[in-house]
Structures are given as structure tokens and as C-alpha cells.
Amino acid sequence: MALLELEHITAGYEKNIILRDFNLKVERGQFVSLLGSSGCGKTTTLRLIAGFSQPNEGRIVFDGKDITHVPLHRRNFGFVFQSYALFPHMTVFDNVAFGLKMRKVPKEEMKRRVMEMLALVDLTGFEGRYPREMSGGQRQRVALARAMVIRPDLMLFDEPLSNLDAKLRVKMRVEIRRIQQELGFTAIYVTHDQEECFAISDQVAIMNGGVIEQMDSPAHIFNSPNTEFIARFVGFENFFNLTRRGGALQTESGLALKVTREVSGDRFRACIRPEDVVLYPGDTQGENRIEGEVLVTTFLGRNIQYNVRTAIGEFVIRAGQEQAYSVGSRVSLELSANKIILIRS
């Protein structure tokens, strides 16, 4: 049985319903990310789970118990805020100890647990500092320690790394993952950063317009997106229609294409990543090849991006610098059979 279940949740205001009949299951010990652009409902979902707000309809079940109306302070979930939300008038020690004081943990034990947690996040020696005397990364780790020291049944992260610079972000996400695996807690992590979320999660739920479009392992989502929205999200930029005619898949221009990973159905939206298209000079014949004309070339450093007009639409291609094509030149595009992904339409 899933550790956390959101069943038929509706949330939002009359004029602005953010979630409608929303469902989510999280298994014990998993690191689950909610990924989506702003306004997709991911933060709303997290805040409902935390107890900061209440759903209009539906149930939240945790460990077999209905917690929909259990107040915030009795849920025992750790929450890490985007803004860190450290108490500015308390030292690092008092910030981390806050949750233990609320639980009336004896002084000696409290001290031991706070120091252990500070050691875990590599902040030993900082216990007397105030938040304003620390850097962003350090504050982030205090926030992490403060949420984890209460031994929460569930850890909730709301874009915790988005206020850090790129380098620190990568370092901290490895850190969060390490601590999660060390302590074995279940975590729900909200982010709009695809790379961050794929790096850190066991399961990724991609949200769009208040609905989970797909929930799978990062590798599965990366290799077989369910919808065009998700395909675009994970780096597919070239889309075209394929129809099954007499056993073969054909483009709108009538060209037959081979596809390694077949899906049942008759009408498809096919897609391929810009890096996976191979370019050849001139009009050449061959399996899965179409002809085109270079419209735009853009130098990107490691490779060159071409926008190519073909009979089935414009393609974006990124190729190495060994062979450069000028604007207006004729090229052939090879859409390898094992790189085309089919999405049922």
C-alpha cells in the first residue's frame, strides 16, 4: 500500500480552481518529484500535503489514516522552503532545536540530536550564528537540518535550491540525495528544473494544468514520453504526424518510415531530438531519409544548430562541427528508426 495517497483532490478558489480531481500515490522510501512550470499546481499540491491549506474536496491518506483535516502542527512532516524561512531572531542552534522544543524533548537529548544533525549537514561550529550571518548555501543546510531533526514521517521540499547559484545547486542536490538515502526518508520535491529533478528522484510526476501528465522513473520519462507536452519538456523539438497505412507508417507526404519501438494504434505524433537527427550533404536516398533545405544556422559552441525545411515541416538539428552547411544548401536528414518516439494521438 502506498505511504501517501491523494484521492480526488480539488483545490483553489471558485474562480481559480488549481487542482481538479487530482490523484497521487507515493511509496514508502521513495524520492518523488513534482515537475512543472509555474502555475501547474505543484506547489499547491505540496502545501496541501503539508497542511498549510485544505482541499475543497477529496482525501489525503497517510499510512492508512485519513489526515485531510489533521492540523499542520500534528502532521510531523518536515518542510523545506524556497526562502528557507529560518527564524531570524534565533541562532542556528535554536532554529534547529525549535521542533524538538515543541515536542518537549529533554535538554540533553535535544542538544545531542541538534549537534548530530548539524554535523550531518556539515555545519558543526556554526550553532551560535544567526541566519543573517550565513551564506545562502549554509542557510539552506540549516533549513534542511531543522526539518529533518524532528525525524519527520515525510519530507517536503518546495524548490529548495532555486535561490542558489548553479554550482551550489548541483552540489546541494547531491547532498540532499545522499542524506535521503542515508536516513531513508520518503520525500516529495517540487521543482521546475528538469535536470535537477531527474538527477535526484526515483519517480518524477510531470504536471501540466493541474494534472499529472506522466509519473515514471526519470529514465522512462526521458526515453518514452507519454504526451507531446512531456516530450517537449524532456528535449524533443521535432514533431510530425505518422499514420499507419497497410502495415507501414507513413508521413503526411507519403514517405514510409521505419520505427524500432512500435506502439499499437493507427495515428501518431512522432518526435525526435535535435541531437539524434543525422545530416548528409545533398539529396541522398536511403532508409528513413528525407530531403530539406537549410534555413538558419546558429553557432552554439560545441555544435551547430540548423533549422531545415522539409516536406513534413521544419526540423531543428544540432550537429558537430566536422561538416558545416551554409544557408540554402540542400541536405538529407536521417531519422534513425531507433530514435523516433511514437505518441498516440
Add this chain to the structure above:
Amino acid sequence: MMNGLRKRMWLLLILPGAFFVTVFMLIPLFSILLSTLFSESTFTLGNYGRLVQSTYFQQVFGRSVRLSLLSTLLCALLGFPCAYYISRYSKRKGMMMALAVFPMFTSPVIRSFSWMVILGRKGIVNQFLVGLGLFSRPQSLLYNEFSMTVGFVQLFLPQMILSLLGVMDSIPEDLTEAAGSLGATRFVAFLRIVFPLSVSGLVTGAVLVFTGCMTAYTTPQLLGATDTQVLSTMVYQYAMSLRDWVQASAVAMVMIVVTMLISGIFNRLSRKINPMAA
């Protein structure tokens, strides 16, 4: 070079204000102070000695400080929940704020007269008390320390609310949410987070209310009686009725010193509660 000149140009900006304060406040204040310290060009503390020894002055002084402190406390108690409500829960913040400061749009004289109507023998409060059967005949609610305190609180509550609102609005909502997720009830979160972080506003408000009460004249004059004098009405009495300008000045000096002293104590207390408040 340019930089130094620039800096000096900026100094010009404070010149008009500084000139005004010096000519119309510092110099007169200083001359008042001098007038109380010299009698026929010899230095003396006699004016203050006489004041301190007078039991009448002691009574008035005690009443002034006591009523001002009491009113400050009441304003804090009433203002805190009100400001908290407006900053956290109120959907129509602008309107609530306008309502809170609305009394400031009428003069203290009119407000005092209104209290006379409300608290008088035939006022609604007495009608209500007698109507409920709590008292058999109307109580004297007017021209005593009670009516003065009521007047002070109503006069200065908006200042307290505004001061508190200023700091409470700058406390992020996620701090109370964080406290909640760590196991604090709303009340505990208020006590441990919102309250200490609001102390700087509380102190500003308390200083405003306290100095306001200490120096208010119309309210104690209209809502008090001859046996409930405070320092400000005493100054008036010395200056206008007794024509003793020197003694009036001495009382005024005592008012200034006490007000500054107690404001300083408020500041001290705030630093104890929230050491990080600047």
C-alpha cells in the same frame, strides 16, 4: 575631489530642517532650562527641590506616569491582535487600515466631547449598565482617571496599530508556516515567532503612545477634573492661572526627562526580547 563636494552638497539638504529645529526648538528649550536653573543669575536647583518635595506634585507626577503606562499597556494589548488580524487574515487590508486610523481624522477635542456624551450620567454606557440591572443608578464614569484612560487609549491606539502593522507586514508568512510544520500551534507560533519579531514595532508604538499620553493636554483637561491633574495640565495651571512661568518650565523639564527616560527603558527591554532587532 568631486566626491567630497558631492557629500557636502548632500549636507545642504538637512540645513533647512536643522535651522528650523535649532531656532524654534533647541534654543527655546535651552532657555527654558536655564530659566529654571538660575535665580537672579545664581545657579540653583531650588525650583526642582521645591517640586520634588511638594506632595501635590508627587501625586500629579505619579498619576501622569501611571496613566500613561496603563494606557500604553492597554494600547499594546488591544493593538496587537488588531494589527495581527489586519496583517495576516484580512482580505480587505486597505479598508481595515483606514478603519483603524479613522479616529485620527477628528480632533482630540471632539473626541473628548464624544466621550462625555457616551460616559455621562445619561450616556449609553450608563443606560446599558442600569438597563441590565448591574447597577441601580448611574455610575460616575466621567471626570476621573477611568475616563482619562479611555480617552488616551482611543486617542493613541491607531499609532500603536500602525507601528505594529509596519513590522508585522514585513514578517514573511512562511515563518509561521515553518513553525507550524515543526509542531507549533498558531498561538505558540505567534508567541515564539511573530511576537519577538514585532517587538521593534511594539517599542515604536509604545514610545509614541507613552509620549502622546504624557504630553496630551485637551484629553486630560476635558475628561479629567481638578483632582485628577496630570503634568501637562499642571504646566498650564502654573503658567496661565498662577503666572509662575519658572515653575511651569521646571514641570515641563521634568516631563521631557521622564518621557525620554521611559522611552529609553522601552528600547532596552526590546533588545532583551529580540537581540537581533536593530
